[in-house]
Amino acid sequence: MDRKFWLETILRWGFGLLLIYASWEKILNPLDFARAVENYRVVGYSLSLYTAAFLPVLEFLTGLLLLAGVWKDAASLVNLCLMAVFLILVAQAAIRGLDIECGCFGSGQSQAIGPLKLAENILYALLALLLWKRIEAPRRKRRGIFDL
Amino acid sequence: MTTFRRILVLGVLTLAAGLAANRINPRGIPWRLLFLTWAPGPNPAERVPAEDAYLQMMDQEILFIDVREEQAFGIDHISGATHMPFLELLRHPASLDSLDRNRAYILYDFEAESRIPEMALNLMKTRGFRNASVLSEGFAGWLERGFPREFGEAP
Numbered sequence: 094m095d096r097k098f099w100l101e102t103i104l105r106w107g108f109g110l111l112l113i114y115a116s117w118e119k120i121l122n123p124l125d126f127a128r129a130v131e132n133y134r135v136v137g138y139s140l141s142l143y144t145a146a147f148l149p150v151l152e153f154l155t156g157l158l159l160l161a162g163v164w165k166d167a168a169s170l171v172n173l174c175l176m177a178v179f180l181i182l183v184a185q186a187a188i189r190g191l192d193i194e195c196g197c198f199g200s201g202q203s204q205a206i207g208p209l210k211l212a213e214n215i216l217y218a219l220l221a222l223l224l225w226k227r228i229e230a231p232r233r234k235r236r237g238i239f240d241l
Numbered sequence: 242m243t244t245f246r247r248i249l250v251l252g253v254l255t256l257a258a259g260l261a262a263n264r265i266n267p268r269g270i271p272w273r274l275l276f277l278t279w280a281p282g283p284n285p286a287e288r289v290p291a292e293d294a295y296l297q298m299m300d301q302e303i304l305f306i307d308v309r310e311e312q313a314f315g316i317d318h319i320s321g322a323t324h325m326p327f328l329e330l331l332r333h334p335a336s337l338d339s340l341d342r343n344r345a346y347i348l349y350d351f352e353a354e355s356r357i358p359e360m361a362l363n364l365m366k367t368r369g370f371r372n373a374s375v376l377s378e379g380f381a382g383w384l385e386r387g388f389p390r391e392f393g394e395a396p
Binding site: 121124127142146150151164 | 252258259356
């Protein structure tokens, strides 16, 4: 067991637990999450409802796959996309000066959008990128091409 | 299986699990709401300005339906309005059957921009209500004009 293995495992478990934890409250109270999504003023009422209905489930399933170590390539790529989207949403809200709650972990634990939240999301996105590269690099070497 | 196919399968699983989770969860988003959001909004004839609604109210021609949540309705609402929270309507559309289909109704939310009365109107149409419309300015516009409201629970 080398250092790379442990780094990947820790990141995988970390993101797995984080995604499951973040999705749980949103799955239980999707309408509250829909309001939080609408507050970002990026999507309208209809899309905020669809986002609230399906995004937390995607987070949950991705978290489960990461924890179990099944379909790591797909799960780590989806995780990276999720973290990138969250970062973009938080960044645009901060730039536009929206005085809103993050809604990242559901309505139960509201956190205001600010420099700290932005830094947290940048860190998550960088770690997600690291995890994806850790998982994808050996696969690419083996296959010679990126199989997307 | 390639990464792309795995992501596709994950997407399909997400759709299925999302629909199931919202169906099982009593606080979930009703499926009907997901479809209603795409229905076209009311035509101009189905939008009633606050002044016209007030006159019709004085002539006792119409009944207001407040589609807001319990808490908002409990604070204040249009005098004589019936309370039918939108989410409850979605979950139990049969509750509309207690209303007289030959009567005229005006639905409202707090804000004029809210799409909730429009969706409630579409739901009413599907249950045979032909004489329902939406208050153009919402309850906010009603209050701005100083039209009558009452506090607490409806009589």
